[in-house]
Amino acid sequence: MSQGLPAAGSVPQRNVAAPGNQSQPQPQALLWLQVRPRRQGAMLREERGQAGEVRGLHVTPDHIHVFPQSPEDDDRKVRRREKNRVAAQRSRKKQTQKADKLHEEYECLEQENTVLRREIGKLTEELKHLSEALKEHEKMCPLLLCPMNFVPVLRPDPVAGCLPR
Structure with missing residues (x-):
């Protein structure tokens, strides 16, 4: 395994002194997942908090390491999700109104x-x-049956010649 990482599917453990001075392994608040990357090579993305602690995500070719987040990050995430939820509702309402308008049309x-x-x-x-x-x-x-209409005549009104006087 690379970089001293635990085996895939295992939870990292740390020893904690229990009552009676016995050391018992306790799971850490970290998450290890096995992933199959599309390309070889490690990627690292980290965020630093106010106290300089590292928060965020560390990705290696074999594992994803999730660091704990601060309450500010959680609040920001909640606000972002709420904002996204409201925007999604607004979008769905607008889409429904547009569909209703099209149906009326x-x-x-x-x-x-x-x-x-x-x-x-x-x-x-x-x-x-x-x-x-x-x-x-x-x-x-009578106009269509009149023989005068079949002969070209230079009169101002050829129909007048067929009408009874």
């Missing part, structure tokens, strides 16, 4: 689409009716 567009489709149907029926009426009218229209 969708409903309005669906209603408008339905109205327009009905209008298209009515206009199509009116077009059929007017086309049939025009065909019936063309069969007996």
Whole structure:
């Protein structure tokens, strides 16, 4: 094992004098985990507190060593989590409002689409009716049956010659 670290899965122990002067091993307030790094080599990140004690995380290729944190760090972490929680709630609320607005817009567009489709149907029926009426009218229209309309004549009003006097 590298750098005198305990075996993977073991908890570091320290000897503490118990009543009766017997030394009993006690687990330390440290956590050792075995990790499989993506690349070889050790990485070290440390933070120093006001008293100069080292807090933070020490990573080696085989283990992660977590140092105890100060109450200020805990308070900062709690404030950060609370701030993050509030921001997440705000984000979810905003997302929900946006989804509701889009749904309302969708409903309005669906209603408008339905109205327009009905209008298209009515206009199509009116077009059929007017086309049939025009065909019936063309069969007996005196202007269309007048021979003068088939001959090009330079008169200001060619229709006037076909009308009865």
